[in-house]
Amino acid sequence: MPTGIYERTEKILASYPRGERHYCWRGSEAGDRSLHIWVSRIMGKPRHCSGCGTKTATSYEWANISGKYKRDVSDYKRLCKLCHVEFDKMYGENLPQTKLREFEVRQIRDLYLKKVFHSGQLCKIFGVTQSNILAIVNHKSWRRLK
Numbered sequence: 001m002p003t004g005i006y007e008r009t010e011k012i013l014a015s016y017p018r019g020e021r022h023y024c025w026r027g028s029e030a031g032d033r034s035l036h037i038w039v040s041r042i043m044g045k046p047r048h049c050s051g052c053g054t055k056t057a058t059s060y061e062w063a064n065i066s067g068k069y070k071r072d073v074s075d076y077k078r079l080c081k082l083c084h085v086e087f088d089k090m091y092g093e094n095l096p097q098t099k100l101r102e103f104e105v106r107q108i109r110d111l112y113l114k115k116v117f118h119s120g121q122l123c124k125i126f127g128v129t130q131s132n133i134l135a136i137v138n139h140k141s142w143r144r145l146k
């Protein structure tokens with residue numbers, strides 16, 4: 001492995017503090033679940049929806065606002081199942097992409113092209129989904145970036 005790339009990757013990894021290091025937030029069901037249990041333990045069970053305001057829905061869920069699944073209760077809001085689906089449609093897929101900065105996208109393509117990491121590892125390092133990584137390396141997203 002060329003040392004230049006290795007050092008840069010080490011820097012990327014070091015820039016994510018332990019505990020807050022991102023992971024594939026859609027691929028890691030167990031991680032999502034444990035965080036949702038953690039939020040419920042602190043905030044209690046949600047009894048109303050902050051999306052549509054209903055208090056009569058059969059179930060409520062904690063939606064993650066930033067898409068980063070931070071251990072921060074202000075990063076969650078309670079939504080009914082219907083609003084949660086809408087919320088994920090609007091923000092869930094877009095956030096990981098907008099979260100990345102240009103130099104990170106360049107690094108992803110570089111590391112992938114040089115076969116330093118495969119997409120499954122890159123999504124953990126950069127905290128986006130594997131499909132985001134594949135879209136980036138296949139130039140389906142971030143097209144304007146050559």
Ligand SMILES: [Zn+2]
Pocket residue numbers: 049050051052053054079080081082083084
């Ligand atoms: Zn609702």
